Amino acid sequence: MDTKALERFARTARRQLHEQVGAKLERVLRTDSAELREQAAALEMLKEEIKEHSKSAVVERVAYTWFNRFCALRFMDANRYTPIGVVSPAAGFTQPEIMQEAKQGHIDDDLPVDRQRVADLLGGRLPARDAQQEAYRLLLVASCNSLHAPMPYLFEPIADYTELLLPDDLLSEASILHAVRETLTTDVCQDEEVIGWLYQFYIA
Template structure:
């Protein structure tokens, strides 16, 4: 896995998304903004959260929410867990497959409601005027997909019916968009392992983690919103296996000295207290387990 590419992307993505969300925040909170007229409840929730958590924390939360969703969808696309490419284009194409299909009149009725389908088709046909019809249609598709997967993966895809949608980045289709960089970093090869999600999270928060520890050196306390950046570090699979095999695995072998489980524990380190291994009978058969 090319972790250096993932690190560059994740750190860039955090800075870019924070900048985009900050810009959108200024637009939607402007005194006479369209959002204030058309999304009164969402704006109310947004201002409430800013009052409670602070503007910086809201920006951080929304930026990470979209980063998390985009990366998850790309991972699902690459492994064909999605029925159609949501972030990814079909082979030989540039635009995301779901948008290309919508332009040809094909939208999954189970995934996108009839009302949203109507809005998308109106945008793509020019019936509904828009300075960025395809971009707006694609954003509607993204929101619909996230809400669809909310039903089966609520821990990842929270339902989007609030200010999170209002603060979605505008440019999702150009060659310099955040999704273009997502596809470039999350190659099919990198997406073969689910660990790519863990590495992306760790790299995404790495700069904030450095800021937190730099503040600690100046005797500044870690606030509650900064605790995750300092403590929630990704643990690679081999470390998990090392810890499990040399704790639970060792206990198993001490209590079942005839077991051949050790043959499947690549990170197990024998100690002087371990009983002698039973003679092998071929293969990796586990006895007395």
């Protein structure tokens, strides 16, 4: 395992997530939209967290939370611990397998997600800034929450404001998830120590 590559990735990912989460935080605080009005409770919780701690502390916590989840999900996908690729594409595709399946109308019955909303987004029947990104966000958050019961130590329930600050771009080649997949290859994920190394490099 190339620990130098893991170290470079962890440091770059930390910077990228801080920038994206910070930008998202500023945008949701200054924007008044129908989408955000639907998430008024989450927005109020975010404001309370900022008041109690600080913007930088909230950004740090949320960025770290998503880094952990993205890496853990990639590790699980690569080792087929998940029934479907949550952050990883199936062979021959570029988008995560769970997204490709949702486009075909296939969503696991046990996944705690609003299937109609996902279908309406993907079918163009629901207005959104980026329908595909929004649909994938719903699938990703639902997948994380569904893993809380079997693995509560790794997948704590996602606070509403943490979901609110999820980076906008999760599907392009410039996204953090693309970088996660490029670094955490199937071969790299055969070593169970990889998650521990990433944690050490991220907090260093």
